[in-house]
Amino acid sequence: MSSSVYLLALSLLLVIGKYDDVRLFAYGVVDEYGRDDFPAEFVFGAGTSAYQVEGAVLEDGRSLSVWDTFAHSGFPLYNGANGDIACDGYHKYKEDIELMADTGLEAFRFSISWSRLIPNGRGSVNIKGLQFYNDFINRLIGHGIQPHVTLFHFDLPQILEDEYGGWLSRKSVKDYVAYADVCFREFGDRVLHWTTINEPNALALGGYDAGVTPPGRCSFPFGEFNCTEGDSTTEPYLVAHHILLAHASAVRLYREKYLVMQHGSVGINLVAPWYEPYTNTPEDVKATKRALDFNLGWFLNPLVNGEYPKIMKKNAGNRIPTFTKLESERIKGSFDFIGINHYTTAYVKDNNNSLEMENRDAIEDMEATLIYSGGEVIPSQFLVTPLSLKKLLNFLKEEYGNPSIYIQENGQVQRSNRSLIDTPRVEYLHAYIGAVLDALRNGSNTHGYFVWSFLDLFEMDGYKSSFGMYYVDRDDKELARYPKLSSQWYGDFLKGKNPNGITLDMKVKNYFYY
Template structure:
């Protein structure tokens, strides 16, 4: 152990000696994919047109509103998809990650297919391919059909597994001849605790003293929802592998929001708390997917609240992915709060036994931006390599938020994206099996926590214009130049050597 720590000190120390590193797109492997992301409700608009019915995302957005503009219009990509695909081609994207609206394709959640919804997604996919852009499709990005939530409470009821599997069967059958990359679920870890513990995400369920919602149970529902999300994912993957993969030659995975968790100080209790946080926020899904069961610390702290995998369920979930999608934005410092484990009742967060520097962005000042901490992305990828057998990974989301304005000189976003791509290159060179990077987001979109007040786009969207005019920002011009082979210089911030070594050696 002593020798290993000395080697780590030396390795991290050498990294810190190099502040600037010139690289370009050609330094990545030839098959590496660069793209940009959006999701259906955030970009499509036409929420009440051509047979589409509401989702829990619609319901939640109308309750919270986050400003006066109408989220049902969003960017109107439903009508402007050809224009937007042209922007993608001009930028030089290899791929576009988007999601399918379940309630646009199958308005009743099950049963009949909406021909206009089917036509739209066929048109979008064909337009992408026409311009040489690979479609990467997410099957569920938060927007469960509201009709299923009303009928049986969505992901709190096992009936959702059958309905979700039937829905994805339609997608695989209708689009799989042209789509090779499928993601079953976007951020199910955040969907489970945000939607069923805190209540700040759809479907907005929580209970006192953990939140102020009209319904829900914060102590049990996050665990139930996560379990059913895993089983629905496993069922969808089994269907694809049994029925479609041999013919369509595609890949199917799942997506998680990942922070790098760093101990607030290098004391033993904070380091152990950091390990717990990784197990609860990432291991919650990655342990079952890799090893067939929840982490031991989760089972210990949650007790009877956490469902038990049957042998059949464990086999269904274990190994049920070809790739893992990661959404990464920032580092989160963890502070041990083990004393909280003696309190009752406890929600999901209290079961972790930590406090961390985390703020709800929906109540932050308009000038809020994520700290530019690219080294955190590298640490997350190292963690997946070391703990979860180095899975094939796509960075599905990475980007910088800022107050929405008419200004297009977003140098801060250039620096953020530039440095994170540089850090990603370091991870790839150090053995991470990461094969793609997608900026969030292609354009300014309706954001769940921010509404239209703060955005991430490479393209500015004028939401006050009837034409919803798109205009390239400085970040789009930089990214386009990078994708077309221009050199770039990045400064990758390094955390103090002592913190990195102590944190890495303990997790």
């Protein structure tokens, strides 16, 4: 989970039966299903990302990333926390992979730390980092778990940020492709599923408009907090442009150099809330379409059609870069799948007065106000609205030619606590997996579903909220892991047991860790 968290909503009504019986309720989607209702080739997994779980930030040759710097900058939402140790995944990965196998995961999505693999951002490969990821991948495969690798998850090497401004410079394209080349070469004989960039739409807005994700750039009056540098009016568009060029170049490299030998697939990932009109007025309906264009269309339209959405070009004017004819041709079709990170729904209210502002950012360009179901910066729980995921998948089918889709993040946030009875998370997962099944039956070209997240890890508010199916005891120097109810439910589902719910064999006290 990333910058989209700070926007998302609060509150879910919990309905719990007896302590020894967890009852699940439908939300307008299929309620009774099992693993066998999905195609055999459909893959179920869970995920993490490097900075959020690995720790060991200066061990074995790793250099600092922009996320390290941002986490130590005093960003208020982190509450003084950072990823220096995180879940100590760098040292505990063997144990974690055993837990994955015990849970029955069919796939695991993780990211590679560019700073760990190539500490200088370009050039020499760090042997220790290479050994770590090789062993990680080999152990996954040895346990029958597909590795799904994300190349970049918000953690650009700080040395490249210092040298030329990171994604703000076109130089980032060349360095990123060289990094991707190393990964394809070293791991591609075993990795068949590659995601180039995680949530570039969230990165552009969070990192360069609101200033709430690395590298934390923004300008008054648009930033959520007091950024020291940046330009919210232009930088998000520039960063997104360079990311699209880098993605397309990496895909082109893979197809020309590795595809025949490795037979893998390469895609990109987008954070994708669903949008509903705040009212049924024509103004709010049109604003909802604009919101979809400014969030998903920003990247999907170039990838599918070779250009930015017309409304974006109209409203942003010369602040949004243009593609050359050759760039447009190379970006168009440069994906084998689209990864989707989906959590909740926003309601869209028209705000066409925003165009009257002389100084606008991408949010103002959208001419819409997004209203989430709550006021907290970090929600205690998301509303369970699985129909939104079904609608989203149908929208992608109808609007963008039914591309191959992986749901790469979906999960329920809760306040961190020592309880292992995470019933809201069980209810959420049950409902959203049902929504995916409904979408499949309606013709969606979706091929996989990944729970976010496997472990409780470093999040948008440090460690105050959690998404994990396994509790990480941060008061224990060994950072012991404990299975939550959700891990049992998901494992039973994957193993074909109790597909429509869970009947616990133990009293509730056994589901608390003291």
